[in-house]
Amino acid sequence: xxxxxxxxxxxxxxxxxxxxxxxxxxxxxxxxxxxxxxxxxxxxxxxxxxxxxxxxxxxxxxxxxxxxxxxxxxxxxxxxxxxxxxxxxxxxxxxxxxxxxxxxxxxxxxxxxxxxxxxxxxxxxxxxxxxxxxxxxxxxxxxxxxxxxxxxxxxxx
Amino acid sequence: xxxxxxxxxxxxxxxxxxxxxxxxxxxxxxxxxxxxxxxxxxxxxxxxxxxxxxxxxxxxxxxxxxxxxxxxxxxxxxxxxxxxxxxxxxx
Amino acid sequence: xxxxxxxxxxxxxxxxxxxxxxxxxxxxxxxxxxxxxxxxxxxxxxxxxxxxxxxxxxxxxxxxxxxxxxxxxxxxxxxxxxxxxxxxxxxxxxxxxxxxxxxxxxxxxxx
Numbered sequence: 110x111x112x113x114x115x116x117x118x119x120x121x122x123x124x125x126x127x128x129x130x131x132x133x134x135x136x137x138x139x140x141x142x143x144x145x146x147x148x149x150x151x152x153x154x155x156x157x158x159x160x161x162x163x164x165x166x167x168x169x170x171x172x173x174x175x176x177x178x179x180x181x182x183x184x185x186x187x188x189x190x191x192x193x194x195x196x197x198x199x200x201x202x203x204x205x206x207x208x209x210x211x212x213x214x215x216x217x218x219x220x221x222x223x224x225x226x227x228x229x230x231x232x233x234x235x236x237x238x239x240x241x242x243x244x245x246x247x248x249x250x251x252x253x254x255x256x257x258x259x260x261x262x263x264x265x266x
Numbered sequence: 267x268x269x270x271x272x273x274x275x276x277x278x279x280x281x282x283x284x285x286x287x288x289x290x291x292x293x294x295x296x297x298x299x300x301x302x303x304x305x306x307x308x309x310x311x312x313x314x315x316x317x318x319x320x321x322x323x324x325x326x327x328x329x330x331x332x333x334x335x336x337x338x339x340x341x342x343x344x345x346x347x348x349x350x351x352x353x354x355x356x357x
Numbered sequence: 358x359x360x361x362x363x364x365x366x367x368x369x370x371x372x373x374x375x376x377x378x379x380x381x382x383x384x385x386x387x388x389x390x391x392x393x394x395x396x397x398x399x400x401x402x403x404x405x406x407x408x409x410x411x412x413x414x415x416x417x418x419x420x421x422x423x424x425x426x427x428x429x430x431x432x433x434x435x436x437x438x439x440x441x442x443x444x445x446x447x448x449x450x451x452x453x454x455x456x457x458x459x460x461x462x463x464x465x466x467x468x
Contacts, residue, residue, distance in 0.1 A: 122430075125423065125426045125427060125430055126327070126330075126427065126430075128422075128423025128424070128426075128427070177409075180402065180405055180406055180409075180436075181406055183402045183406075184379055184382070184402045184403050184405070184406035184407075187382065187386060187398055187399050187402050187403055188378075188379070188382040188403065191382055191385050191386040191389060191390070191399060192382065192385070196389065196390070196391075198390075198391075198395060198460070199459075199460045200392075200394065200395055200457055200458060200459065200460070201457075201459070202457050219440075219444060220437070220440045220441060220444070223401055223440035223443060223444055224401070224402065224405065224440050227398070229394065229397055229398050229401070229443070229444075229447060230440075230444050230447070231394070231444070231447045231448060231451045232447075232448050232451050232452065233448075239451065241394045241395075241397075241398075241447070241457060243395065243398060267366065267369075267418070270370065270373070271373075274373050274376075274377050274411070277377050277380075277381075278377065278380055281380050281381060281383075281384045284384050284388065285384055285387055285388075287388065288387050288388060288396075294393055294450065294455060296393050296446050296447075296449060296450040296455065297393050297396065299446055300387075300393070300396060300397060300400055300443075300446055301387060303400070303442055303443075303446070304383065304384075304387060304400050304404055307404050307408055307435065307439065308380060308404075310408070310431070310435070311376075311380075311407075311408050311411050311412065314411075314412060314415055314428060314431065315411075315415070318415060318418070318419070323424050326424055326427050326428060326431070327427070329431060330427065330430070330431055330434070333431060333434050333435060333438065334434070334438075336438070336442075337434075337438040337441070337442055340442035340445060340446065341441075341442060341445050343446075344442075344445040344446045344448070344449035345445070345449070347449040347450075347453060348448065348449040348452050348453060
């Protein structure tokens with residue numbers, strides 16, 4: 110089942126890259142995606158495949174839209190700080206512990222922290238995330254665990 | 267529209283050269299790698315812009331591979347900085 | 358030139374301009390900010406938004422075909438890889454002992 114999912118995803122990617130529907134292209138693409146799919150499911154995803162159910166995929170779509178909005182907010186925030194001649198930043202580093210069961214949620218959490226305003230993931234060791242913040246208010250928003258719950262709603266359960 | 271795209275491409279190239287100053291000045295090695303990574307992202311966008319200026323859609327594929335290579339180069343460099351080698355365990 | 362073309366042209370210029378602006382901010386941040394970690398903030402966020410906005414503008418300009426899908430895929434690639442490479446570098450810096458810069462405050466000893 111995982112193999113079928115991986116092959117279909119890779120095949121769609123192939124179709125986008127070639128943009129051609131000639132029989133030979135379709136056939137070569139199918140063979141290559143199947144071969145890569147076998148390799149990926151045997152080695153990369155041997156322990157925990159980053160697959161999602163249909164409901165989770167729907168939530169992921171909503172989540173990505175929210176994340177894009179947050180990235181724009183983050184960039185505007187950094188722009189304000191950089192363009193201000195006094196550069197009013199007070200960086201600090203904090204540790205945050207959270208309990209995810211899947212690798213894919215850890216990756217999503219780390220990358221989301223980096224892309225949301227004022228925070229940057231520095232280190233991940235087991236469940237402890239070391240986070241660099243540009244100001245103290247962002248440290249509070251991480252500690253409140255709102256982002257963590259959003260990620261858990263998409264990838265866990 | 268082609269003139270506008272040229273303008274944006276040249277603007278990004280000027281930016282890329284400014285970023286190279288950070289690669290020259292440092293002060294740490296990670297600063298240099300970071301600035302090279304940013305120059306790579308800018309180059310990727312310039313390649314996509316030029317694919318419209320010259321009307322060659324091949325440049326888009328080149329940009330794609332450039333993005334992938336840029337990512338792998340940064341990962342390899344940071345891993346080398348952290349562990350001192352490229353193969354084997356992380357610890 | 359139909360009205361629809363004019364709207365698409367205007368949107369292209371607006372998004373491309375925004376993208377160029379955020380690239381400029383990323384560059385300035387890289388040059389101005391005090392230490393590596395805060396520079397990474399500027400690099401990851403501003404570059405992601407700059408590249409995403411410019412690529413979106415070009416996809417709009419191109420219209421709906423295979424090339425546009427490819428450009429959107431490149432934007433997704435940047436969205437995924439830019440924070441990851443920033444994180445990899447920050448982790449290398451942190452584990453090799455680079456101490457983050459702190460603002461010196463009154464009543465607090467500089468470290």
